[in-house]
Amino acid sequence: MMSPGYKGCSFAFEELYADYYGWLSRWLIYRVGCSEQAADLAQDTFIRVLRRNEAINIREPRAYLITIAKGLIANAYRRQDIERTFLSALQVIPKSVFPSEEEKYQSLETLLGIERCLQQLDEPVRQAFFLFQLDGLSQNEIATRLNISLSTVKRYISKALLLLP
Known part of the structure; x- marks a missing residue:
C-alpha cells in the first residue's frame, strides 16, 4: 500500500526516489568528484531508506538524505584508507609468500570488519x-x-x- 506523499511529512519511497535521486546524485558528485562513485553512493542511500520498510515521517527530505549520504561518504573514505594501507603493506611481502587474489580479498574484508567493530x-x-x-x-x-x-x-x-x- 502506498503511503501519502512526502510533502505531508511521510513519503512513498517511489516518490522520494523519483523526486530526489537526481538532486542527490549531483550533490554527491560535487562532494566526491566522481560520477560513478556518486551514483553508487546515491543508490546506497536509497537502499538504506528502503530497508526501513515503512513510511518515514520527515519534514526535510534533502536533509534526511544528506545525513545518510554523509555517513556513507565517511565509510567509503575509511574503506579507501584501509585498502590503500593494506596494498602498501603487501608491497613489502616477498613474492614467494605473496597471497593469492582470494587471500587478499579475504584479508581485506577481515580488516574492514575489524574496523567496523572498532568504530x-x-x-x-x-x-x-x-x-x-x-x-x-x-x-x-x-x-x-x-x-x-x-x-x-x-x-x-x-x-x-x-x-x-
Whole structure:
C-alpha cells in the first residue's frame, strides 16, 4: 500500500526516489568528484531508506538524505584508507609468500570488519584496546597512562575483544 506523499511529512519511497535521486546524485558528485562513485553512493542511500520498510515521517527530505549520504561518504573514505594501507603493506611481502587474489580479498574484508567493530567502541575503550594490542602495554601501564582503574582497563579490553570477529 502506498503511503501519502512526502510533502505531508511521510513519503512513498517511489516518490522520494523519483523526486530526489537526481538532486542527490549531483550533490554527491560535487562532494566526491566522481560520477560513478556518486551514483553508487546515491543508490546506497536509497537502499538504506528502503530497508526501513515503512513510511518515514520527515519534514526535510534533502536533509534526511544528506545525513545518510554523509555517513556513507565517511565509510567509503575509511574503506579507501584501509585498502590503500593494506596494498602498501603487501608491497613489502616477498613474492614467494605473496597471497593469492582470494587471500587478499579475504584479508581485506577481515580488516574492514575489524574496523567496523572498532568504530562501534567508545573512544576510551578503543584507546585502551590499542594500547594493549598495538603498543603492547600491560593493563597496569594502561591504567596509569589513561588515569583509570585497573578494573576499568580490564572491562574495556574485554568489551573490545568480545566485539571483534
